[in-house]
Amino acid sequence: MLQKDVLVIGAGPAGLAASIEAGKYGASTLLVDLNMQPGGQLFKQIHKFFGSSAHRSGTRGYDIGKQLLQEAQEANVEIWMQSTVIGIFPEHKVAIEKGLDSGKKEMITIQAKKIIIATGASENAIRFNGWTTPGVMGAGAAQTMINVNHVKPGQQIVMLGTGNVGLIVSYQLMQAGCDVVSLIEAAPKIGGYAVHAAKIRRAGVPIRLRHTIIEAKKGENGCVCGCVIAEVNEHFQPIPGTEETIACDTIALAAGLKPTMDLVKLAGCKLTFNGPFGGYIPLHNDRMETSCLGIFVAGDTTGVEEANTALEEGKIAGISVAEDLGLISPDTASNQRKEIWERLHSLRLGPFGERRMQEKEAVMKEYETCIGAPIPIQ
C-alpha cells in the first residue's frame, strides 16, 4: 500500500494552501481532486480580490491560482487530478479512484498519517415550475462557462440572488458580452457588497428586490424563453396578481452554497448545524482538527466563506499536520497559527464579517465542550 505523510482532498485554495505548508516542511504530501484542473474556483474568478494588500488582494483570482500551483510544485506536492476519494477507513486507509493519463481509472488504496479534507461547497438549487428546463443553471456554472470554457450560456440572462456571487457573476456575464436583463432578490435589500451592486447599476441593469422567480417558460426549442417573477410578502411567499413575464434565454441561480460534507461524514467526524455557514459543518478546533484524530478540515467545507479565509484556514491545517508529524516545533506552530488567526480575525470584521466571526468562535467552543480531544476513527 502506498504510504504518505499527508493526504489532502480538494485542490481549491484551502487544499492548495494546506499542501504547500505541509510539503514545505518536508511532509510527503499527496493532493487529490476529482476535477480536470487544480485551483478549485480560482481560475474562473477573473475579478481582483478584496482583502489585505499584504496578502494578494488586488490580484485576480486566476493569478492567485497560478501562484499557488507554482508554490505547490516548489513544495514537492504530488497532485492527482480526476481522482475521486471513495472511501475513508480506520488507520487512515483511503480508497481513491485515480484518473490515469489514458483516461481510464485505477483503484488505489493509500495510507496517510494525516488527512486534510478541503472539499469546498456546492451551489443551492431553487425549485420552481420549469426549473429543470435547459437554460436554468447555477450562477457558478454560468461563470465556469464564460471564464473557463469561453462559451456564453445564453444571450439574455436573468440572475436570481444579489449576494456577492449573483452580483459578480452578473458583471462578468456582461464582460463576456451577455445582456443581463434583471437581478431578482427575495429579500428587501441587496445581499452583497455595495461596490459590486454599484457596477451592476452603473451598467443600467435593474435589481428587483422583494421578488422571486415562480416559473421558467419553455420555448418551442425546449429551452428557456422567459421567466415569470412575482413580488413576495414578508414570508417570502409570492403575492397572487403581481406576476410578470421577463423574456430571457438563461436563468442563473445564485442562492447560496452549502458545504460539501460527504467525506467528512464518511470519516465519522462530529457535525453541527450552522445556518450562516450554509448547513451541516464538521466541528473543529483552532488547529482545524476534527473530532477524528489526524483528520483536519479547511475552507468552505468548514462553513461557506470566501477564498481569502479558505487560504488562511488551509495554512493552519498544513502547519498543524507538520507539527503533529514532528516536522516543526509546537512553539513555532503555535506562533504561526496565532498570526494567521489574527489575519482571519481582521478578514471577519465589519458588517459582512462579524456574524461569521461569532459563528466560527461558537463552532470551536462547541468543539471544546463536546469533544475536547480528538479520538481515532472507529
Next chain:
Amino acid sequence: MALINTGYLEYDELKNIQTLPDDERFSKGPVAIIECVQEIPCNPCEAACHFGAIQVGEPITNLPTLIGEKCIGCGMCVARCPGLAIVVVDKTCSDTTATVSFPFEYYPIPTVGEERKALNRKGEIVCSGKIVKVVNPASYDHTPVVTVEIPKEFADEVRTVERV
C-alpha cells in the same frame, strides 16, 4: 441607506459617508473621489497611492480616507481598487468642461476622440462625452482607466460611459 435598496449612491448619501474634496481642492486640479462606503476587509488603495494620500490603517475594515492635499489625481488607485469604486475628477480642465477618469473593464475599450454617452451611478444617460485619455499599462492588470470630458455641471454625476 438607499444604497442597499437600490444599488447606487445618491451624491448626498455619499457626502454623508465619505470625506469628499471641497470646492477649494477641486479648484486646484484633478483629485480622487472614493465611493467606498461599507466596512469591508480591503486595503489595496492604500498601498496603490505613492503619495500617502489614502489611509485605511488598522483594522482593514476601516473606510479609506482621502487626504486631498496629498492627492495629485494620478489615477493609480482607480485601477487598483477591486471594487471599481474610485474615480478622478478634474474640474479645472477648461471653463466649461470637466473630466472624469473611471475604470472600464468592458470591450470594446473606448478610444481617444470617440464620442460616448456619459452615464450616472444609475446607468442613466446624463450627457454626451468625449474620450480624451485611455490608460491601460500592464501594471493596471486589465483595468483600463478611461477619461471622459463632459460639461462641468455634470462632474459630480457622471461615473462611466455606455457600453457599445
